[in-house]
Amino acid sequence: MGNDNLDNKRPAGPPSPPLPPRSRPLPSSDDRRHIGFLISDVARLMRAAFDRRVRRLGLTRSQWLVLSRLHRHPGISQSELAEMLEVERATAGRMVDRLERSNWLVRQPDPADRRINRLYLTAEAEAVQAEMGTIAEGLIDEAMALLDAGERAALTAMMERVKTQLQAMAQPGAAP
Amino acid sequence: MGNDNLDNKRPAGPPSPPLPPRSRPLPSSDDRRHIGFLISDVARLMRAAFDRRVRRLGLTRSQWLVLSRLHRHPGISQSELAEMLEVERATAGRMVDRLERSNWLVRQPDPADRRINRLYLTAEAEAVQAEMGTIAEGLIDEAMALLDAGERAALTAMMERVKTQLQAMAQPGAAP
DNA sequence: TGGCAATAGTCGCATGGGTAATGATAACCT
DNA sequence: AGGTTATCATTACCCATGCGACTATTGCCA
Numbered sequence: 001m002g003n004d005n006l007d008n009k010r011p012a013g014p015p016s017p018p019l020p021p022r023s024r025p026l027p028s029s030d031d032r033r034h035i036g037f038l039i040s041d042v043a044r045l046m047r048a049a050f051d052r053r054v055r056r057l058g059l060t061r062s063q064w065l066v067l068s069r070l071h072r073h074p075g076i077s078q079s080e081l082a083e084m085l086e087v088e089r090a091t092a093g094r095m096v097d098r099l100e101r102s103n104w105l106v107r108q109p110d111p112a113d114r115r116i117n118r119l120y121l122t123a124e125a126e127a128v129q130a131e132m133g134t135i136a137e138g139l140i141d142e143a144m145a146l147l148d149a150g151e152r153a154a155l156t157a158m159m160e161r162v163k164t165q166l167q168a169m170a171q172p173g174a175a176p
Numbered sequence: 177m178g179n180d181n182l183d184n185k186r187p188a189g190p191p192s193p194p195l196p197p198r199s200r201p202l203p204s205s206d207d208r209r210h211i212g213f214l215i216s217d218v219a220r221l222m223r224a225a226f227d228r229r230v231r232r233l234g235l236t237r238s239q240w241l242v243l244s245r246l247h248r249h250p251g252i253s254q255s256e257l258a259e260m261l262e263v264e265r266a267t268a269g270r271m272v273d274r275l276e277r278s279n280w281l282v283r284q285p286d287p288a289d290r291r292i293n294r295l296y297l298t299a300e301a302e303a304v305q306a307e308m309g310t311i312a313e314g315l316i317d318e319a320m321a322l323l324d325a326g327e328r329a330a331l332t333a334m335m336e337r338v339k340t341q342l343q344a345m346a347q348p349g350a351a352p
Numbered sequence: 353t354g355g356c357a358a359t360a361g362t363c364g365c366a367t368g369g370g371t372a373a374t375g376a377t378a379a380c381c382t
Numbered sequence: 383a384g385g386t387t388a389t390c391a392t393t394a395c396c397c398a399t400g401c402g403a404c405t406a407t408t409g410c411c412a
Contacts, residue, residue: 033313035316035332036222036319039219040219042215042339043215045346079389113378115377137209141208142341143342144338152211158331163218163221166221166222169225169319264399269362270362270398289407292360356410356412357411358407361405361407364404367398368399370397371394373392376391378389380386382383
């Protein structure tokens with residue numbers, strides 16, 4: 001997060017707990033936290049910018065993600081949707097509730113497995129889906145306007161490595 | 177978000193709406209969206225990883241951010257806290273509610289201005305605050321383990337430029 | 353001084369996200 | 383076949399966040 005400018009005077013404290021010794025000099029504590037804050041900030045600002053641009057359509061970014069997956073994979077179940085979005089089934093179910101209530105999609109019972117709801121976009125949803133894709137691309141282009149093509153590629157590659165590492169850390173059986 | 181692997185067969189559609197002409201060749205639509213998804217994913221994974229590590233302390237990442245600001249700036253008002261965290265006053269107020277209920281901080285009425293609550297950490301909060309700072313640093317170090325020092329610096333610098341740009345776009349009076 | 357604009361905080365309503373428990377249904381396996 | 387296990391969806395209860403309306407104060411200024 002943002003402006004906690006000023007002093008890092010933290011009262012010196014005990015001589016830093018037993019962090020594993022490092023070969024290379026480390027940046028300051030605050031610098032190490034800085035990148036974490038930055039990533040959160042940028043994600044939040046992107047979501048806010050997107051929501052601002054699609055509000056007039058009566059949708060949010062998260063809802064667009066659902067429509068987008070359903071456009072590419074019509075007839076998936078709620079669990080499959082949850083897995084694609086990397087959210088819990090309960091979360092996906094509530095999102096489906098709201099989208100169904102607003103007539104963006106329908107639940108259809110699977111004829112062969114009565115546990116399953118199969119999801120289908122309505123015609124109106126198909127229409128706005130494409131528009132929102134265009135908005136998303138335009139937003140990314142604007143957000144990355146200060147980076148040249150090489151930098152964008154480098155940023156993407158680095159973020160992919162960070163994501164890989166975080167996923168490994170989330171794996172049950174990773175040393176905390 | 178993650179695995180929308182497979183086909184981008186989207187049915188060809190109309191010949192792409194009037195995007196502004198570009199001098200440099202653009203990466204594909206999906207590549208452009210990709211970096212947006214990546215940033216959201218990494219932010220979410222970092223929050224989840226942090227929450228997992230501090231859950232035993234009975235706190236969340238957002239609550240740690242409050243404690244951290246209060247540690248550095250004891251006696252600030254709720255509005256000042258909201259501004260530092262870049263959240264709405266209502267959000268900050270509810271967070272203060274919960275933290276006060278769990279005895280991590282106290283509200284003290286300002287003697288000179290009866291509108292203002294001044295916030296102070298309790299002793300227990302001061303204690304865990306430091307521990308959580310250490311956890312945050314360790315988390316960042318692990319998450320960035322696949323990047324060398326130069327790459328981390330480059331990543332930080334690029335993300336700062338993206339944030340700057342997004343803040344400019346959020347400014348009232350920016351061409352959508 | 354008296355009135356009105358600005359500020360601090362709260363509350364209600366909404367979305368979005370997680371965990372845990374539960375009920376219904378399939379699948380599996382002895 | 384029958385019992386056990388796994389899966390799908392829903393529900394209830396949390397936290398976090400935004401927006402807008404509202405109250406209580408302060409401050410400012412004519």
